[in-house]
Amino acid sequence: MLRWNEVSTDAQAAALMRPAVSASAEVEAICQAIMANVKEQGDTALLNMAKQYDNRETPRLLVPLSEINDAEQQLSSELKYAIDTAYANVKRFHQAQLPKDIKLSTQPGVLCELKYQAIEAVGIYVPGGSAPLPSSVIMQGVLAQLSGAKTVVLTTPVQGDLPINPAILYAAKLCGIKTIVESGGAGAIAAMAYGTDSVPKVNKIFGPGNSFVTMAKQLVAQTIPGMAIDMPAGPSEVLVIADERANPEFIAADLLSQAEHGTDSQVILLSNCALIIAQTEQAIERQLTALSRRDIAAQALANSSFILVDSIEQAFDVSAQYGPEHLILQLADANPYLAKVKNAGSVFVGDYTPESAGDYASGTNHVLPTYGYSATYSSLNLLDFFRTYTVQTITENGLKNLSKAILPLADAEGLDAHASAVKVRLEAMNRGNE
């Protein structure tokens, strides 16, 4: 337990220090080779990689539509209900984010519009690895569906010759996704970026992944003009602010639910009460033994900080300094503090709002800025699937008036032709009036 006010600013900074994550030059070189291979050989490259990396004997790329449609028959009614509910809640919250065009005259005869265009083709990466992640499909697929994107491609790795988990296929079906590609890693990213015979080329790629996926996303964004990616991904993190009446069992469970994500996860507890911190540490030890991923969680906890602050007020300052992906407020009354929330990805208010509610089903998005990006980057939202552009329509009289603003500025900036584009029109108007 660190007593915030009793240590130096260096020690304070160290307590909030994230583990360094820098991609190795080796990862970059491997990704570049894979990308070049996919760019040149397309589907053939993807099929060869499926054999080589995913131990597939008879790899295929596209999942037949019938398999997507039939997947729900393999789900328990409980899991189907869960996916349906999560889908409905996420859809409800994001539907409210549908953008509206703006149209106004800035001065008479000068009409300006801000318009939204759905990004036409989007790619969604769903990691495979240790567990199937239907929630990851929902958190991205619902937004693609709501945007009206013309092309939505989902890529996910398949290990051995097991079929894709039916929960993933069913979630994709709800989101209206018809193009599901059995391919993972940097190869899948390259396929969506360049396009192959089976995989449509997309404009923007979303989704988390391992260091190869993250590196490949960065490389395609840097090298292909106009190619976009969602946001830089880092290890997951939670910061809990708890007052003296908070329940240590709840706090411990929330910290562990973050810690089980990976050994590089980071969890931070801030409290104004030393007893709560001590009781939480005891509760963690008790709860840890029951978890299947206890080794991962224990390693993550080793990087973590339990900090005693002077006041809940101060806890919010420390949180803003850290910029947590998830911020949990186990406070008797969080309302007076909500205006102090800064640099958080998603906030969980009150004793009965665990992070796992937002991870799965409350309706908010679980794709969040991490690793300090939350000072500038947004939680994934519907506008990430749109772009804006502007339109202006000016009448003859509108231009005549506006010329008094344009011409002196063009002159000040030494741009004759900018002025001339207005002057030829004013002259034409004058000739017309003669």
Added chain:
Amino acid sequence: MLRWNEVSTDAQAAALMRPAVSASAEVEAICQAIMANVKEQGDTALLNMAKQYDNRETPRLLVPLSEINDAEQQLSSELKYAIDTAYANVKRFHQAQLPKDIKLSTQPGVLCELKYQAIEAVGIYVPGGSAPLPSSVIMQGVLAQLSGAKTVVLTTPVQGDLPINPAILYAAKLCGIKTIVESGGAGAIAAMAYGTDSVPKVNKIFGPGNSFVTMAKQLVAQTIPGMAIDMPAGPSEVLVIADERANPEFIAADLLSQAEHGTDSQVILLSNCALIIAQTEQAIERQLTALSRRDIAAQALANSSFILVDSIEQAFDVSAQYGPEHLILQLADANPYLAKVKNAGSVFVGDYTPESAGDYASGTNHVLPTYGYSATYSSLNLLDFFRTYTVQTITENGLKNLSKAILPLADAEGLDAHASAVKVRLEAMNRGNE
């Protein structure tokens, strides 16, 4: 003149090909050295660079507030009126973009909110070079002002020991900018990214610049966690779609106003009328001789395409394929086509809406995606100065209901602790009810 339907798709693609822009390894190495220098030596490094690169004998960094306040006395009444009008129009259009928080219950007891936070500290780069650019101050400064950013830093290079142009200082004053730093290039970007004694550290850096500025922006975004930049900048471009009744003098003037920006500017004319294309070429020759930047414009025109299409309909398809920064529609009636506009940065509708209206004063932003980025990237808008985050507040009963969605999903994903964070709470509720 290229007849679109009579050439191969390769020739079509070649006509829309942009000149390659790739930063040299040399530029990158120079930027890295400058950044390291600024990070280590701060103000001293900036002052040394001002002597070395900007020929300043007695460099200073911060412009005194009195100079910012007094600048308007040096402006002609015409230029002051122009800046005032541009400022008012840009403010009016962007004020309408102020975001509103969203709050809704996705199911009973599950309250979800989307909230906006202004990015706290922003940096604005204003290029110096051949002309002062007050319009560049307005197009960025108004947005920073409207967002309510706590810290706004403007950096701009000063050549020799001339003062900053009063038009820049006055525009900055209107935007409420008090921190103006006389420093340019990669050094100014590094100063805003790392902070120095005189230059506050910012979270996001906006603004165009030469290849060193662009490279430095990319490098700080890649290497400093959470540091953001506005958008990748490329050479400026315009595409004009003109019908058989369009005025060749207007078209020529619009193409030239783009071409004078730089030798790498690209201009494209699409028309369904060969005579209009021929007359525009003649008008360009005539108008070119009168321009002070005619050599630059002539070189830019050498890279450009004049394309005869079968129909105005087809012109919009070609435009979507190119994805122009500026799209000018000199059509008798553009309305039936506006729904076909795709991948454009800013659109100028009708004979009396020249690009220079949007460059300076109509109210729309002139910071636009270029080089094909307009398929995915937005025109600069007020939301670029905000980030979003989410908040959820769940009641005991809300969590009880939601648990039926959370628990099966946590189980399917093999994340015990995610389930446990809900279960400990359900158990506590049950104990409370006993």
